[in-house]
Amino acid sequence: MLLKEAVNVKDKIEEILRIGNIDLVNNAHTLVIFIIDEKDKELQAFAEQEGIAWATHSLAISFKLEWVQAIRRTLWNFFQKYTELHSNVKSFNFFEMEKQINNRVDYFLNSFFISYTTYKDSLIKAQRELVENLSVPIIPITPTVCILPLIGAIDADRTEIIEDKMLTEISEKRIQTLIMDLSGVAEISSDHIYRMIQIIDGASLMGCKTVITGLRKEVVRKITHLGIKLDEDVKTLGTLQQALREYFSK
Structure with missing residues (x-):
């Protein structure tokens, strides 16, 4: 029935x-x-x-x-x-x-x-x-040096996740150097470039030096057109491999 x-x-x-x-x-x-x-x-x-x-x-x-x-x-x-x-x-x-x-x-x-x-x-x-952690993976390579490889578009939601994850990990893991690889970032707006610079400045205030690698010409063009100048403590290298060689040799 x-x-x-x-x-x-x-x-x-x-x-x-x-x-x-x-x-x-x-x-x-x-x-x-x-x-x-x-x-x-x-x-x-x-x-x-x-x-x-x-x-x-x-x-x-x-x-x-x-x-x-x-x-x-x-x-x-x-x-x-x-x-x-x-x-x-x-x-x-x-x-x-x-x-x-x-x-x-x-x-x-x-x-x-x-x-x-x-x-x-x-x-x-x-x-x-899980998606947030995968989209902002902070990978330790030494006790004080970590890599943050970013892939895809950087939008408002993602910059918020990046800020929260970066500052939390820097505080908890006592990261002294963060290598931020942007070779996989194809699209980022002017507003979000400003926001990323603010996040990097925040990391600097916490005693963490940021090394930026893999900047694409499209992103560099936007940065120069906006007249943005990176902080003196921020280092840039052409590729992630260059950064790894430098910090592994140290």
Whole structure:
């Protein structure tokens, strides 16, 4: 009866079991028992467990919603049959039963969605932090010298990440020399050039000398047109290899 109610989900049961190791039919039995036996704590824990499982495997939330609503309808089909068979039982309060059943199904759905979104947000945050770390990789080559190779476009978001990552790493790792390789930077606006210079000045205030390598002619042209002069403590070299040879030899 449940499979007949869940029209769009029944063909996905095997796929969901394969992808997420989630047995929808057995889980439906578990859910119904928790509802009927009024086990609210177990119901919430089960909902949270399900939310994490669905978020982890990025399963379509629409299937879960349809499945639970199909469970609700199936439950009421059975209760309808029950009332028809026990119509003379005065102790049975249909409306109270309706309230309890629907409240617990809604409670399960609410707990599931909270768990799903919370875990999904944590995954997104972790992925964002991973992307940020990969976009601004500060690589130590000696206890006091590190390399920051930058690749791609430098925009407002990335300059903010660069500033936060640079100043944090300089403070925590006591970096004395930071080799910033810009050979992979193809595009940077005038505003962001100014911002990068400010970040380099901030590093200097913390006692870290910046060595810039691999400046492309397009970037150099913009710097000269803007009339920007680098601080005397900032050193420039043609290539990263030159910097590595110099600081490794030291």
